[in-house]
Amino acid sequence: QVQLVESGGGLVQVGGSLRLSCVFSERTFRRYSMGWFRQAPGKEREFVATINWSGGSTYYADSVKGRFTISRDNAENTVALQMNSLKPEDTAVYYCAADATPLGIATMFEHDYDYWGQGTQVTVSS
Numbered sequence: 001q002v003q004l005v006e007s008g009g010g011l012v013q014v015g016g017s018l019r020l021s022c023v024f025s026e027r028t029f030r031r032y033s034m035g036w037f038r039q040a041p042g043k044e045r046e047f048v049a050t051i052n053w054s055g056g057s058t059y060y061a062d063s064v065k066g067r068f069t070i071s072r073d074n075a076e077n078t079v080a081l082q083m084n085s086l087k088p089e090d091t092a093v094y095y096c097a098a099d100a101t102p103l104g105i106a107t108m109f110e111h112d113y114d115y116w117g118q119g120t121q122v123t124v125s126s
Contacts, residue, residue, distance in 0.1 A: 002026055002115045006096050009120030020081040022096030030074040033099040033106045036081045038092035052106040086124045093119040
């Protein structure tokens, strides 16, 4: 059974940094595009960042562009989200997700993703 396990969330002050990690349980990871999404209290889940299977293509939501960086290590079955210059509006539960289309393009659309982690809380205090 495929599992995605996020870690690295926590409480940080405005302007601080956090690094989220997500471990995928299967070796098929190397063929899948991966994404990060987030859901703030009372809001719908929204796209944050995505990376294609090779790591050669990445896309970001405008709200995080220039502050967040997505990366992956196919040897370790992990995808990471480096978050810098954090703002209170970044407070949310962050989810990693996998698009099981082999060698597909990176996508920002939630419905394209087949597997989801359980989420990790990020709280930015002002």
